[in-house]
Amino acid sequence: MPDVRTYPDASTLARAAAEHFVALAQEAVSTHGRFAVALAGGSTPRATYALLATSEFASRVDWTRVHIFWGDERCVPPDHPDSNYRTAREALLDHIPVPPDHVHRIQGEIEPALAAAAYERMLQVFFAPGQPRFDLILLGLGDDGHTASLFPGTAAIHEQTRWVVGHHVSKLNAWRVTLTLVAINAAVNVIFLVSGAAKAGRLSQVLTGPYQPDLLPSQIVRPTNGRLSWLVDSAAAALLKLK
Numbered sequence: 001m002p003d004v005r006t007y008p009d010a011s012t013l014a015r016a017a018a019e020h021f022v023a024l025a026q027e028a029v030s031t032h033g034r035f036a037v038a039l040a041g042g043s044t045p046r047a048t049y050a051l052l053a054t055s056e057f058a059s060r061v062d063w064t065r066v067h068i069f070w071g072d073e074r075c076v077p078p079d080h081p082d083s084n085y086r087t088a089r090e091a092l093l094d095h096i097p098v099p100p101d102h103v104h105r106i107q108g109e110i111e112p113a114l115a116a117a118a119y120e121r122m123l124q125v126f127f128a129p130g131q132p133r134f135d136l137i138l139l140g141l142g143d144d145g146h147t148a149s150l151f152p153g154t155a156a157i158h159e160q161t162r163w164v165v166g167h168h169v170s171k172l173n174a175w176r177v178t179l180t181l182v183a184i185n186a187a188v189n190v191i192f193l194v195s196g197a198a199k200a201g202r203l204s205q206v207l208t209g210p211y212q213p214d215l216l217p218s219q220i221v222r223p224t225n226g227r228l229s230w231l232v233d234s235a236a237a238a239l240l241k242l243k
């Protein structure tokens, strides 16, 4: 059973997530001099990003040692309202002293396959000579059980070699660029943030239901040599019957 921590509400969840971020950043910087973190998109992490931008949290992180990446991106320009980069920039990056060359965004504005190849090359250089070992990857849980941009029924969830793929998601009729499970499961820490009653059924299915990777890609997230944690609020955990 993965490590599931339940918080009374969304704001307590966001605060706990910010505390985890700070603790893991301090640990990574003290053990190997840098903190490589991949941010999640969507709406749930915004409150956490906004908290990290406050002096209460920002003052406890050496941002000059932090490298910011993304788990996935929508194929839109960086100033587009749907851009995961824009979401993080407005909530966090514009408010912290992270060096601009430590912000490694996915180029949602170019051809998806080219954006994916460029991102993978950048990761290969950054993590050379080894596997992509992020210190932390933040993930969300989609209503359909997707995570990052690994959607049910897509070939991307079965990728065995590439670290990043660009693919068309027919149910969205949209293109996405996403880390694959090769990269996600190589991380030191993976933390899912899940909030709200709308996620309760899916969360219970993912955590306690039968293993159905094609239907519930979030179930395939199992760090090979790392920690997996689920930080959820009580509304999302309402149907969870943890053993």
Ligand code: 6PG
Binding pocket: 040, 041, 042, 043, 044, 045, 071, 072, 073, 074, 084, 139, 140, 141, 142, 143, 146, 147, 148, 149
């Ligand atoms: C994205 C995300 C996606 C997200 C889930 C949950 O780009 O949309 O990376 O995987 O985390 O869809 O989204 P919410 O937090 O908005 O529910």
